[in-house]
Amino acid sequence: MSRLLLSLLLCFVAGSAFAKMYRWVDEKGQVQYSDKPPSGVQKVSEVDRNGRVRTGPDGQIMTDDERAKVDAEKRKQLELERRDKALLQTYNSLEEFDARRDLQLDAVKAGITSNEMRRKTVAERLQKQQAQADGYQKRKRAVPDDLNSEIELTRKEIADIDRNIAKQKEEMDLVQQRTEADKKRWSELKAKQNQPR
Structure with a gap:
C-alpha cells in the first residue's frame, strides 16, 4: 500500500515540475505568473521554472539555443543603439x-x-x-x-x-x-x- 502511495506522490511531483507556467503584465503594469493563461490578455508568455520566457514572438516554445539567439540579437540591437547615441553625443x-x-x-x-x-x-x-x-x-x-x-x-x-x-x-x-x-x-x-x- 505504501509503495502505491509513494508512486502516486512521485507522479504528482513530477507532473507539477513540468506543469506550464505563464507570465503576463496586468492592467496596472504588474508582472503576474500563473499555471493557467489569463483570459482577455493579449501578450502572454510561457516561462520555465526559473521564470525565463520559453515562447517566441509567434507563440512557439523556444529551445535554449533559440532563446540564446534571441537574447544575442537583443544585445546586438542595444549595442547598436548605444553606439548611435554615442556618435550623436560625441560629434557635431x-x-x-x-x-x-x-x-x-x-x-x-x-x-x-x-x-x-x-x-x-x-x-x-x-x-x-x-x-x-x-x-x-x-x-x-x-x-x-x-x-x-x-x-x-x-x-x-x-x-x-x-x-x-x-x-x-x-x-x-x-x-x-x-x-x-x-x-x-x-x-x-x-x-x-x-x-x-
Missing part, C-alpha cells in the same frame, strides 16, 4: 571625425617609425653576427653554438618586429574604415533627426 560635424582619425593615425605612424628604427638596429646586429659566423667558416672552423643561437634569436626578433609593423599598417586601414563607417552612420542619424515629424 564630419570634420571632427577627420580630426579624431588623424590623431589615431599619427599615433600608429609613431609606433611604426619606432619599430622601423628598432628593426634597423637589430638588422645591424644580425649583420655583425653573420660576419662573425662567416669568419669561422672561412677559417674552416665550426661556428660556435652560442653564436648560432644568437643569430637565430636575432632573426626571430626581426620577424616579430616585421609582424608588428604589418599589424600596425592593418590598424591604419581599420582606423580609416571605422572613421568612414562612423561618418556615414552619423550622417544617416542626423538626416533622420532633421526629417519633419
